[in-house]
């Protein structure tokens with residue numbers, strides 16, 4: 248369950264950013280690749296457990312999975328890899344090299360505004 | 368509400384140490400292989416047999432990762448190879464930080480090749496680069512030939528696949544279609560080297576050891 252490690256680092260970055268902004272985080276947008284094995288449910292579960300009774304409690308995680316891409320060895324086309332039947336989108340060739348998988352990135356944080364707009 | 372763009376890598380701490388390890392291993396001109404598999408596929412048995420098979424040819428050291436206990440380190444110690452145990456205390460993977468510490472304690476200067484036996488788990492360790500030269504994934508035939516299709520990430524990231532326990536195929540004790548496993552492993556990774564072996568009988572171990580010997584020599588020749 249390496250999602251615990253991911254959740255831990257995420258909490259640390261969120262807390263540091265919250266201190267900088269002097270505001271409470273409401274949601275966090277995360278992107279990840281295909282091969283870094285992040286399971287959304289487990290990550291949310293681990294994050295909730297760690298965030299309880301902290302500034303990060305209740306922060307909603309939006310997780311975007313980016314497809315892994317490959318480069319065709321025959322025609323040099325870059326394409327999204329379809330796991331069930333990986334083949335070049337242009338020539339259909341099955342001889343390709345995987346391109347680096349997208350890393351796990353905390354893209355954006357949404358904070359509660361100071362000047363409360365009456366929503367809460 | 369205010370949106371703030373952050374764009375920070377979440378595992379940057381691990382990445383930082385992995386990069387340090389890469390630099391350290393390059394400076395020391397050492398090959399380092401990160402062995403990943405499910406529990407019980409035969410990593411420790413393979414390592415012991417590999418060390419004995421290459422005795423006098425290359426000097427091997429081992430970093431053993433386990434959740435608890437030093438049972439595996441004891442088994443490696445019996446071969447007289449230098450070994451260092453890391454207990455992850457519950458964590459399902461080794462981190463680059465732990466490897467950085469371990470590399471300081473191993474007699475690296477006296478070694479040609481360092482093996483890391485990762486925590487038994489086919490999923491999580493694949494997400495943490497340790498700064499290794501390459502990953503070696505082990506699949507034993509008792510686990511089923513569908514595993515490369517079901518766990519593509521680790522097969523996509525590995526340089527070598529060891530298909531272990533092939534002695535079990537002869538007696539018809541398990542149904543395992545070697546060609547299917549090979550084809551699925553190669554689907555995302557054309558360059559993966561595949562060695563069917565038995566760490567019990569020694570079958571196929573010579574080809575694997577030759578590959579290791581070649582890689583160590585090539586590594587040295589390159590520098």
Ligand SMILES: Nc1nc2c(ncn2[C@@H]2O[C@H](COP(=O)(O)OP(=O)(O)O)[C@@H](O)[C@H]2O)c(=O)[nH]1
Pocket residue numbers: 404405406407408409410411412413487531532533534535564565566567568
């Ligand atoms: N039949 C057979 N058993 C093996 C082979 N390699 C390992 N084993 C057995 O599989 C079990 C697990 O091996 P171990 O090396 O501890 O696996 P690890 O958890 O991946 O380190 C042990 O009982 C070994 O004796 C093999 O090639 N053939």
Ligand SMILES: [Mg+2]
Pocket residue numbers: 410411412439484
């Ligand atoms: Mg073991």
Ligand SMILES: [Zn+2]
Pocket residue numbers: 319320321322323324335336337338339340
């Ligand atoms: Zn093509």
